[in-house]
Amino acid sequence: MAELIIISTLNGVLYGLLLFLMASGLTLIFSMMGVLNFAHASFYMLGAFLGYQISQWAGFVPALILAPLIAGGLGALIERFGLRTVHKHGHVAELLFTFGLAFIIEEIVQMIWGKLAMDYRIPSWLDFPAFTVYATNYPAYKTFMLVFSILIFIGLILLLTRTRAGLIIQASLTHPNMVGMLGHNVPRVFMMVFGLGTALAAIAGVIAGAAFVTQSNMAALLGPILFVVVVVGGLGSLWGAFVASLLIGLLQTFAIASDWSLSKFFGSAFSPTRGTLLFDIWTVTIAQIGPILPYLLLVLVLIFRPTGLFGTRDT
């Protein structure tokens, strides 16, 4: 049991940190432009596919550097030539633009790489067990992912709070007009933040793609969960996104490891007839409802705290 808890906690934190790599960019972009980037998970997917392709040609380390740069550059270009054009048509048009973009990116990825899963493997120099918990070997690659995500997280905090660029970004979040008056190019700051956010998502894609499955449906699978994270954490709150990422990461990981159901809990005290709705609910295991837990959490949070855990804005 202790073994299960330790491993699940490690995996949950890892999954949560990966979610945060994406949610942080998403929530930064949202607080700045008021646009929830629907295509954010698509940049995660793009990162994974570019990472796969580059690691085929040049190895994993160049992939880890180049793929986020390419995806981030692409994101900045899309902001410059796409989003900025639709901006005058209002938020709905902007949101729908990113929605259409997600659609197109998935189609292009399918057109180039096909619908099947890629053979994207973890690099051989990281393919060994790092340490052993009771009887379970914890892989070195997952340890690397953990450390790397934490480093990125620390780097992001330092960037936002300790550098000049970070201060301008923070100021642009709340007082874009004043920042503009002081002579800074606010649209360019927006473009940079969009590029940074998409690059962060692509980093998550490069490192997660190798450990999990790299396939053209990965954006559609992850996207909704990402939105749950930012809404549960509170739209526009970086800390909220962090807490919600870890919460959902742990929730889903522990759910998968659990085979409890109502029928197991109550034993044979009550047994509904097979084929009824009650029977379905009675016998479903927590592992089976794992995928819907984030959405249940979303509904609960919205009922009891409509602004999200750390949110203040009511947009």
Place this chain on the structure above:
Amino acid sequence: MSETTKAIPMASETSMAARFKRYGIWIVATIILLVAPYIFSSGASITTMCLMGIMIVFALSYNMLLGQTGMLSFGHAVYYGLAAFATAHMMNWVIKTGAPIPLPLIPLAGAAAGLFFGIVFGAVSTKRGGTAFAMISLGLGELVYSSSLILRSFFGGEEGISADRTKLLRFFGYNFGSQIQVYYLIAAWCLLCVILMYAITRTPLGRMCNAVRENPERVEFVGYNPQFVRFIAFALGGLFAGVAGSLAAINIELAQASFVGAAQSGAVLLAAYMGGVAFFVGPILGAIIVTLLSIKLSDFSEIWVLYFGILFITIILFAPYGLSGLLMMHAQFWRGPLSSRIARFGKLFGSYLVAAIPALIMILGAILLIEMIHHIVQKSAEGPMMHFLRSSRFTVNTHTALPWVGGIVALIGGFFAFRMTWPVVAKAWNNALADAQRSGA
């Protein structure tokens, strides 16, 4: 979206002409629906028209949220899909018990189910507007879709719930076994729902919805509760989506988990937005075009979804009021004596034709390049020869330079030629405007 539904002018006079102006459009719509199967009489086109009718109701119900009340939903298929399942269960129940309910009344069950789920989920999701509402609708959509894999007794697992529509009580001797009978059933419900939804936009409630869309804060000052207005609009949207889902279940005699999925929600969003959410007719237009495109485009290309997405983005970028918005921009030229109207439109469309030729060359060049990339990357096993847009006459050798150069020249040259025609169109537009103002004054 600042323009409200001006598709059909309101008539307050009671003269014969005003009355015809008010009701004539519905009479014309009825006649079109009645005779359409005689004009497009092949089996495939009747099936297509059935799908269009369903999509029209669905897209209009969606526009009650997006266009009328300003709520962007990414999970509208939930009400459509759940109503489809409710319909399938209802039909099976009627068949089992032999209850005297004919098929044409079954969509009422779908409407009730749509309304019920609209009330339940609406209570949760309409607490907040704007982006948060959009995300909540997405989350609820995923919640219901994921639940469909767990609650197998209601959703029927992979194969869904099927129901035989011919086993119900006969309705004046019709058993709805043939597609044409189903067409008239769908057409009747479609017309009824369109009239009802149009009527709702003319009520005080419809006006309050528009007010909530424009400025919820002011609505509060006036003494209304925007949350409650959103909630009512949402529940009504659920009701009409329920009718659409019910018709869909009757049409294919099956309700599947994909009915509640994100793809279905996306489809209705595309239909409504491409048609234009600012006008009442927009989603009708969008539903017809999206249904046609999604059936026809797949005949020409495997990657038609990509073209579809590019078309959607293009509309967002350059025509934010959709196709109906583009059409309505021309309404201002429709004044003065008939001969001058025709001359004015003739000149304007002449300039469009001048612009359309290089635009077409540009688009064809882009399509050629995309298709060749797709062929090289995905179908290298089939050899270098490619049938352009699945035509047996235009065969392209993707391993030679000529088609690549041709594609690039067509794309870039077409673009620059197209740009050169913009001033021509702008001039024709301004001339037509000045002319119309002169004859209108």
